[in-house]
Amino acid sequence: IFKELLEFPELVNKKLVEEVNLLHEKAKHAILQIDSAIVDHTNRLTEDVISDLTSHGLFGLQLDAGFGGQGLSNTQAARVWEAIGLDGAALSLLDAHNSLALKTIIEGGNEEQRRKYLPSLASGKHIAAFCLHELSGGSDPGAMTTRAVLDANGQTYTLSGHKVWVTNGAVATHLIVFARVQSSQTAEDNSKNYAAFIVDRSTPGIQFTDVLDTLGLRGANAANLVLDNVKVPASDLLGTVGSGLQLAQNAIDRERLNLAAACCGLLRYLISYVTEHCLQRHQFGRPLGDYELVQAKLAELALNVYAMESGVFYLTGLLDAQPQRDLSLEMAALKIFSTEALWSGCNHCVQLTGRLGLLKEVPFERYLRDSRTLLMHGGSNDLLRLLIGSAGIQHIAPEIQEMVAKLRVFKRHPILILKRVLELRGRRRGWYAHRVGAGLKVTEGGASRALKDHLHPNFTKVATSLAVLCQRFHSISEELLVVHSAVSLFASIDVGLLSVVV
Incomplete structure (x- = not known):
């Protein structure tokens, strides 16, 4: 028996609980100021919205204060992610920036790189994008075809290839690009030689397509990227050659936890919305909330929120206590449960509100599309099931x-x-x-x-x-x-x- 798994970590005093809840309320206020319907219609987050998010410190949530971040613990950050989840575009923007790009720089960057890039990224002056996925690879980064060739002097890498579904692609100033490294002298292509690079968007040879017109999470400024002989200084290599995939995996693991927290916050918000509707809407002379079938659906929503919340704060507490602990399987399982519970919950909300829930003026239709898209963020749920089952057998x-x-x-x-x-x-x-x-x-x-x-x-x-x-x-x-x-x-x-x- 691993008794440490039976312990539930908690905040040590009431003051910390109040501080965490205050962070949540401030972030929630900022997110609810966004006109999500307009963002969804135009498929763009405007500079004014991004500037407002910046003013609330949402671009450096867990970054040390020395680099300009808020220095939040995992538990504190989870409460903020619950609020961020109320808007799909803001979630996509901040998730790619915080969970993926900044996480990679923090973990893989040296002190010089951190001091060079992190302050401007934490302030929101610069925005980062995470360039991993390719058309031929999808959820399999091992099938990556983007190449990085080191010159004979060992001073410059030349990057060539394509990346797809780059969130923040239309607005990012800095790119975290993953590629296979080969030597110009031997032309060898070792399948294990994956590496991550920080690339300035203004570098010649970088081309982005138009913003992708997606089903959900619209406004994420997602685009495809073409790298045409892009010259990157060797000093902008993150970590070492060979550490690229591990850096990517660690960032994606953390993304899954943050997505679970966001799903929890959104579903809790939807429950309050749909419950009010069920109390006010009358059918056959009785409020909808008086019918047991409706009560059963609402109970299922509340039960799922409780389970999601328990899972999120259990894992964040463990990570706060032991930052190096490997919880990748637990994060994957929680991501599966949370995104599917949200997808099911949004469907219940549409059903409970009837034809009203199908109107564009009501948010359920948009949240339904967003929740469907989240099933594939952080790795598709089917792939994660395969990985979890395989790990159990191994x-x-x-x-x-x-x-x-x-x-x-x-x-x-x-x-x-x-x-x-x-x-x-x-x-x-x-x-x-x-x-x-x-x-x-x-x-x-x-x-x-x-x-x-x-x-x-x-x-x-x-x-x-x-x-x-x-x-x-x-x-x-x-x-x-x-x-x-x-x-x-x-x-x-x-x-x-x-x-x-x-």
Whole structure:
């Protein structure tokens, strides 16, 4: 039992809670000043809106005060992201700038690079864009075709290639560009030599297309980018050659957490809006809110908000306590749940408001489009399910490797196979649920191995169900590894289904 997973981190005193809530209210006030309908119609965030967001310090949320940022903790920033989520265009702008671009510079940049670029980016004087995705790669950055060739003197890189879906592309002054590095002397192209560069937009050879006309999150100023022999000083390389993909992944992980917080804030806002409608709207002589079917939908919305909020602040608390902790799987799972809960919630809101919810004058139609688009931000949810399921199998594969090898050869181990098949089927059907925790009851230190013994008695049933799921996951994974080879398994639909258990 990893007892640290059973702890829920909280703010230590009332003053901190009040400060966090004040940050939220200030950010919410700024976001609600945006005429979202106009932004959605024109597909542009105006300079006045961007300037107003700048004045509220939203361009350097978690940047140290020494660089001009607010220096917020993860928990404080999450409350601000809840407010930012009320407008899709502002969310896209600030997410690409804070979560992706600034995160990459903070983590990969040296002290000179940080002092050169971060103050102007934190003030909003300059805006950054994150240039990772390509038409041929999509969610697979390993398929990247953009090249960076280092000259013979080792002083300048030449970047060539295409990037797509660059949020802030139309307004960014600085670009974080990812490319494969090859040497001009050997012309080698090592697939592991990915790198990140800071590129000034004014550099010759940079061309952006017109703003993309998207379904949702309109006003994000997204555009495609062409890099035509762009010269970048070697001093603008972030980190080292080979660290590019890790920098990108770390930034995207943080983006997923911030998106979850934004979804939570938006869904909470929608609940207050639609609840008021259900209290005022009468059908057959009674308010809509009196009908149990309507109450069930509202209860589902409230339940999802509570779950999203709990997940967000649990993870931010863990990160505040242990900044280097790897929570990538948890962030991916939370992103899946939050974006899909928001998508479902927006659909419920449209349904509860009837034809009124279909009007452009009412925000539900716009939020429905925005929520659909968020399903693909930070990695598509289907891809994340594949990654989560694969990680679960990889975690247990070493301990069952020998058993799986025997089970795949029937002629050599027929008795073992038949016995194991019956046992696995029994576990899947729950025949062994009562034996969860069977075996040694305590660890060497005398602590109980049973999950329920570490929780409040009210959670006994939940703890037992969780233990059963862990047992079944182990058994089903073993079955799948027997049926499929280790390679073909990760391309099967079963891995995506397993992610639900993980």
